[in-house]
Amino acid sequence: GEDVEQSLFLSVREGDSSVINCTYTDSSSTYLYWYKQEPGAGLQLLTYIFSNMDMKQDQRLTVLLNKKDKHLSLRIADTQTGDSAIYFCAEKGSSGAGSYQLTFGKGTKLSVIP
Amino acid sequence: DSGVTQTPKHLITATGQRVTLRCSPRSGDLSVYWYQQSLDQGLQFLIQYYNGEERAKGNILERFSAQQFPDLHSELNLSSLELGDSALYFCASSVALAGDGYGYTFGSGTRLTVV
Secondary structure, three states: OOOEEEOOEEEEEOOOOEEEEEEEOOOOOOEEEEEEEOOOOOEEEEEEEEOOOOEEEEOOEEEEEEOOOOEEEEEEOOOOHHHOEEEEEEEEEEEEOOEEEEEEOOOEEEEEEO | OOOOEEEOOEEEEOOOOOEEEEEEOOOOOOEEEEEEEEOOOEEEEEEEEEOOEEEEEOOOOOOEEEEEOOOOOEEEEEOOOOHHHOEEEEEEEEOOOOOOOOOOEEOOOEEEEEO
């Protein structure tokens, strides 16, 4: 079955880069996503990457995809205290009958030290 | 505001009771998904509806049920509640059955506490 793994915690100093890693198991995944959850809020889509891409950059965010190793990473440049949140990796897989669902990792809690 | 509305935001109820959580999807979205978020299990997919029909089931208990109405809002019914059902319940919506490059749009969740 589908499984998405992430490390649970990451601590960085303000101004440094943060790298959050994720591994997934479904080789047929077409899209992979990064979501951000701030305390008391829902999940907000940060960025996504299509499976035929290796890299995607969006302002301070860089997503790297290694399809061979089923490894996804999110790099946040110049990390700010406002980036403190839980970051979820998710893969889109088929649940049959033309339907798809997102499977999420357990989330990585990023703490930014001023 | 994501455009997905969930009510109520907080709910406290006793074991054995039944509650209903409500979700209004983003305008134009036909698919609604329910997820349960707990500290130990993370985000667990419960069920998906598309245009009124159930399309996929995940780890949903038999005590739980859901439906999507003609106006596309959805309700998640939780019955015979147990302490372990305490969690955040999220609703998400997407335009199409298969989702798309934009993933889902999430509501802010309903925090259920069973005492």
